[in-house]
Amino acid sequence: MAEIVHRCLREVNSRDYPAEVIDRMCEHFTARRFVELSADRHIFVAEDEGVVGTVSRDGHKVFSMFVDPDSAGRGIGRLLMDHIEALAAAEGHAHMEAGSSITAHRFYLRRGYADVRESDSGFGLTYLVRKPLRPSAG
Numbered sequence: 001m002a003e004i005v006h007r008c009l010r011e012v013n014s015r016d017y018p019a020e021v022i023d024r025m026c027e028h029f030t031a032r033r034f035v036e037l038s039a040d041r042h043i044f045v046a047e048d049e050g051v052v053g054t055v056s057r058d059g060h061k062v063f064s065m066f067v068d069p070d071s072a073g074r075g076i077g078r079l080l081m082d083h084i085e086a087l088a089a090a091e092g093h094a095h096m097e098a099g100s101s102i103t104a105h106r107f108y109l110r111r112g113y114a115d116v117r118e119s120d121s122g123f124g125l126t127y128l129v130r131k132p133l134r135p136s137a138g
Contacts, residue, residue, distance in 0.1 A: 001045065001054045001066075005029040008066045016102040021124040028123075029064070037064070044083060046076045055080040060088050060133075062098035081111060089133040100127045 006026050014022050034043065037056060041063060046053035052071040056063045062084065067076045085096055097116075100108045105127050109115075113129035120126075 001034050001043075001051060002029055002031040004051060004054065004068045005064070005066045007069055011069045012072070013101055013103045017124045025123055042084075042087075044080060046080055048076075052076055053080055055084055057084045057088065059091070060093035060096050062096055065098070065104065077107060078111075085131070085133060089135060092135075093133055095133055096131045098129050100129050102126075105129075 006029065009022050009025050009029070013025070017025075037043065041056040041058045043054065043056040043064075045051045046067075048071065051068075053067040053076040055065040055077075062081070065077065065080065067080075088096055096113075098108060098113065099119075100113070101123075102125055108127075108129045108131075111131065113131040116128040116130050118125060118127055
């Protein structure tokens with residue numbers, strides 16, 4: 001997963017963020033960090049002859065959504081988000097929230113998320129976005 005995240009950051013997000021921010025993000029998203037995060041979050045992967053995408057969630061919050069650049073545009077991000085949004089709705093959460101990069105912002109807006117606020121963290125400009133969820137049918 002860390003390899004996919006690093007490729008995505010260096011090949012895609014680097015269009016929107018300076019090199020020092022990309023380097024800081026790559027230093028943060030290590031294989032060890034994913035193991036540590038798995039104690040607090042549910043981490044999901046999409047596979048197609050290997051891992052091609054990942055997303056994690058804690059309740060109604062989305063974290064670490066990345067798709068392998070070679071697999072972009074195939075609906076993998078949509079499938080991952082559909083899955084975690086359905087889980088959150090089934091648990092009774094009224095909405096989902098994500099901290100979106102500049103790079104992913106349009107993806108979230110197309111999925112029905114709306115801007116709540118902007119922030120400038122150690123990882124550059126991000127958007128807090130929120131989407132209402134429909135109650136689970138079952």
